[in-house]
Amino acid sequence: MRAVVFHGPYQVSVETVPDPGIEDPGDAIVQVEAAAVCGSDLWTYRGQAAVAPGSRIGHEFLGRVIETGSEVTGLDIGDWVVAPFRYSDGECSFCREGLSSSCLDGGFWSREVVDAGQGELVRVPHASATLVKLSSDGSAPPIERIPDLLALADVMPTGLHGVRNAGVQTGDTVVIVGDGAVGQCAIIAARMIGAGRIIVLGGAHPDREEMARANGADAFLSVRGDDAVAAVRELTSDELAKRVVECVGSSGSFDTALSLVRPGGTVGYVxxxxxxxxxxxxxxxxxxxxxxxxxxxxDYLPELLPLVDSGELRPGVVFSYFGTLENAPEAYRQMDRRETVKALLRPGNPVTSR
Amino acid sequence: MRAVVFHGPYQVSVETVPDPGIEDPGDAIVQVEAAAVCGSDLWTYRGQAAVAPGSRIGHEFLGRVIETGSEVTGLDIGDWVVAPFRYSDGECSFCREGLSSSCLDGGFWSREVVDAGQGELVRVPHASATLVKLSSDGSAPPIERIPDLLALADVMPTGLHGVRNAGVQTGDTVVIVGDGAVGQCAIIAARMIGAGRIIVLGGAHPDREEMARANGADAFLSVRGDDAVAAVRELTSDELAKRVVECVGSSGSFDTALSLVRPGGTVGYVxxxxxxxxxxxxxxxxxxxxxxxxxxxxDYLPELLPLVDSGELRPGVVFSYFGTLENAPEAYRQMDRRETVKALLRPGNPVTSR
Structure with a gap:
C-alpha cells in the first residue's frame, strides 16, 4: 500500500509499504477514504517531536472496513467508519468513565500500531470499541459530508473539549487563543454551546480571520502579549474573560491565555x-x-455525529486544501508555512467539493 | 500598643508601636482578643518572603470593635467580630461574584494597612464589608469557642476552598497533601462534605497523625515521592485519587500531589x-x-459561622499552643521546628482551655 513516511525535519514522502493484516482477533483493517493532516503532525514535521525517522504519520482518518478479526462485533465488511485519533478498548475503568484517552490498553497510530492515518490501509486494534459507524447501516456518507465527518476524528472534539473544560456556558464571553483548525473548531463549539461573545486571538492571515468570523467569532485580534491584553480589556470593559481556551500549546500562547483570564476563571487547554x-x-x-x-x-463521537448528520454542525469548513495522498508533501509544506489551515487527502480520488 | 514586629530571618519581637486611629470614614478599630500564627507567616519568619524588616506580622484575628468611622454601618462599639485574612470592600465586581480575595480595593494586613493581626489593635478598612459579627447581637462568644472562631479567619475556609476546588463530593476518595493546620482543616472539610475515604500525606510527627485521625483521616502516610505513590496505589486498588488537595505549596509537595492524581482528576491547590x-x-x-x-x-464566613455556633464544626482543634502576645517569639520558634501545629496568642489573658 501507499503511505506517508516521515524521514526527518521537513522530509515526508509517499511510499509503498507493507500492507497490514489482522494480528489480533479484535483487529479490523480499514481502507482509508479520507485522511487529514493535523497541526500536531507539524511538530513531527518540524523535527520538534521525538519521532523516529521512518515512522508513518497521521492520526485522523475515515474509511471502509475491509477485514475483521474473529472477535470483532458490530462491524461488517464495507461499513463506513471514522476512527478517533487514539484507539481504546472500551472496557477499562477509564473508558467506562468516558476518558478513552487514558485507556489502559489504548494506543496511538504510528506508535503502538505501525500504520497511521495518512496511508491506504490501517490496522485498528480494539476495532469494535474504537471505530464508529458513520450511519446505522454502515452505508457511505454523502461525499459532501466527508470533510465534516473527518473533522470528528480529532479537531472538532478537541475544540469542544477545550470549550467544555474552560467551563463555557450560555451567554459567556470566551477568548479563544489560536486560529488553526482546533481554534476554529473551538469557535464552532463555543457558538454551539451558546457563548455570548467569542473573541479570537490569531495571526495576521486574512483567510483565517475570515474563517473565524464565518464560524462565529465576534472579534478577531492579530496582536500578542501586552497588546492582546489591552485589546481584550477594551473589548470587555476591563473585565477580561472567565473562559479562555488555549488551542496552540506553545509557551507564548499559554502565557497569553493566562494574561487574558479574569480572576476566578479557567483556561481550558487543548x-x-x-x-x-x-x-x-x-x-x-x-x-x-x-x-x-x-x-x-x-467519547465525543456519539454526541457529535448526529449533529453533523443533521447539518447543524459543519466542522469540515476547517479544510482548505484538498488533494490525493500523493499530495502529502505539498500539503505539509503549505500547512507549515500557514498558507493553508488544514489538508484533506484521499488515497483515491480527491474530494474537490463540499 | 504592643505588636509583633518582624526584623529579619528568625527574628520577631513584641514591641510598643503607635496605636492606630481612624483614617477613613469606612474604618473601624478592632481590639484583638485572639490572634493566630499561620503557616504562611513562617515563610516570612524564615526570610523566604519579600517582607521588609520592621513590618508587622499576622493576619488571623478576632476581637471587639472599639471605634468606628462615620460611614461604618452594621457594627457597634463592643461588637465581637472575626476578620478574614484580607480586607475587601464588598462592592466591586469580584466581591459581588464571591471572590473577595480579588477585591479591587482590598488589601492585606501589614501591607496595605500597617497593622497586622498579631497586635493589640488593628485598623480595618471597609470595616462594614470585612468584619463579620460573631453573633447577631455582637455579644461575646463562649471562651471555649474562641479557637474554633479564630480558625475561620483563614485556615478553615482555606481547607474547605481546597476541598471544593478539588471537586470532592459525597463518597469520593480524597488525598490531602500536608498535615499542618490547613491540611487538618481540609480533612475536617472533606469529612464535612462526606468524602468516602480520606488519605493524608504528612510528616513523621505522631501528634499530627493523631490530630489527622481525630479529624477524620482514614489513612496517614509519612512517606514521600515514589513511596507515597506506591502506598496510595495500594490503598486505592491502583486507581490513585481523582481528588487531591495540596495544602503546602512547596515544589516537592505539589509534585507529590500531581503524582497521586488519577487521570481525569483535579488537584485543588491552596x-x-x-x-x-x-x-x-x-x-x-x-x-x-x-x-x-x-x-x-x-465569602465562606456566612456558611461556616453557623456550623461553629452549632458545634458541628470544631476547627479550633488545630491549635496546639496557647499563650499571650508576649509569647510570640516562642510560638514562632515552636512552629518553625514543627514542635507545634498552630499557635493562638491573646493580648490579654491566655486561653488555657477549650
Missing amino acids: GLPHGVNVDLARLFRGNISISGGMCPAR | GLPHGVNVDLARLFRGNISISGGMCPAR
Whole structure:
C-alpha cells in the first residue's frame, strides 16, 4: 500500500509499504477514504517531536472496513467508519468513565500500531470499541459530508473539549487563543454551546480571520502579549474573560491565555504543550484554574455525529486544501508555512467539493 | 500598643508601636482578643518572603470593635467580630461574584494597612464589608469557642476552598497533601462534605497523625515521592485519587500531589506556592486539572459561622499552643521546628482551655 513516511525535519514522502493484516482477533483493517493532516503532525514535521525517522504519520482518518478479526462485533465488511485519533478498548475503568484517552490498553497510530492515518490501509486494534459507524447501516456518507465527518476524528472534539473544560456556558464571553483548525473548531463549539461573545486571538492571515468570523467569532485580534491584553480589556470593559481556551500549546500562547483570564476563571487547554511551564504563583492570587488535556475523542463521537448528520454542525469548513495522498508533501509544506489551515487527502480520488 | 514586629530571618519581637486611629470614614478599630500564627507567616519568619524588616506580622484575628468611622454601618462599639485574612470592600465586581480575595480595593494586613493581626489593635478598612459579627447581637462568644472562631479567619475556609476546588463530593476518595493546620482543616472539610475515604500525606510527627485521625483521616502516610505513590496505589486498588488537595505549596509537595492524581482528576491547590513550576505536558495526557488559589475567606464566613455556633464544626482543634502576645517569639520558634501545629496568642489573658 501507499503511505506517508516521515524521514526527518521537513522530509515526508509517499511510499509503498507493507500492507497490514489482522494480528489480533479484535483487529479490523480499514481502507482509508479520507485522511487529514493535523497541526500536531507539524511538530513531527518540524523535527520538534521525538519521532523516529521512518515512522508513518497521521492520526485522523475515515474509511471502509475491509477485514475483521474473529472477535470483532458490530462491524461488517464495507461499513463506513471514522476512527478517533487514539484507539481504546472500551472496557477499562477509564473508558467506562468516558476518558478513552487514558485507556489502559489504548494506543496511538504510528506508535503502538505501525500504520497511521495518512496511508491506504490501517490496522485498528480494539476495532469494535474504537471505530464508529458513520450511519446505522454502515452505508457511505454523502461525499459532501466527508470533510465534516473527518473533522470528528480529532479537531472538532478537541475544540469542544477545550470549550467544555474552560467551563463555557450560555451567554459567556470566551477568548479563544489560536486560529488553526482546533481554534476554529473551538469557535464552532463555543457558538454551539451558546457563548455570548467569542473573541479570537490569531495571526495576521486574512483567510483565517475570515474563517473565524464565518464560524462565529465576534472579534478577531492579530496582536500578542501586552497588546492582546489591552485589546481584550477594551473589548470587555476591563473585565477580561472567565473562559479562555488555549488551542496552540506553545509557551507564548499559554502565557497569553493566562494574561487574558479574569480572576476566578479557567483556561481550558487543548493545544499539545511544548515547553509550557506554569508558575503556580501566577495562578494563586487570582484563583485561576487550568483544565483540559488530550481529548477523549472517542467519547465525543456519539454526541457529535448526529449533529453533523443533521447539518447543524459543519466542522469540515476547517479544510482548505484538498488533494490525493500523493499530495502529502505539498500539503505539509503549505500547512507549515500557514498558507493553508488544514489538508484533506484521499488515497483515491480527491474530494474537490463540499 | 504592643505588636509583633518582624526584623529579619528568625527574628520577631513584641514591641510598643503607635496605636492606630481612624483614617477613613469606612474604618473601624478592632481590639484583638485572639490572634493566630499561620503557616504562611513562617515563610516570612524564615526570610523566604519579600517582607521588609520592621513590618508587622499576622493576619488571623478576632476581637471587639472599639471605634468606628462615620460611614461604618452594621457594627457597634463592643461588637465581637472575626476578620478574614484580607480586607475587601464588598462592592466591586469580584466581591459581588464571591471572590473577595480579588477585591479591587482590598488589601492585606501589614501591607496595605500597617497593622497586622498579631497586635493589640488593628485598623480595618471597609470595616462594614470585612468584619463579620460573631453573633447577631455582637455579644461575646463562649471562651471555649474562641479557637474554633479564630480558625475561620483563614485556615478553615482555606481547607474547605481546597476541598471544593478539588471537586470532592459525597463518597469520593480524597488525598490531602500536608498535615499542618490547613491540611487538618481540609480533612475536617472533606469529612464535612462526606468524602468516602480520606488519605493524608504528612510528616513523621505522631501528634499530627493523631490530630489527622481525630479529624477524620482514614489513612496517614509519612512517606514521600515514589513511596507515597506506591502506598496510595495500594490503598486505592491502583486507581490513585481523582481528588487531591495540596495544602503546602512547596515544589516537592505539589509534585507529590500531581503524582497521586488519577487521570481525569483535579488537584485543588491552596498552599501558598513557593517556586512551584508545573510542566503542562505532565497534565496534558491524563487530563489533569488544577484549581484553587488564595481563599476568599470572607465569602465562606456566612456558611461556616453557623456550623461553629452549632458545634458541628470544631476547627479550633488545630491549635496546639496557647499563650499571650508576649509569647510570640516562642510560638514562632515552636512552629518553625514543627514542635507545634498552630499557635493562638491573646493580648490579654491566655486561653488555657477549650
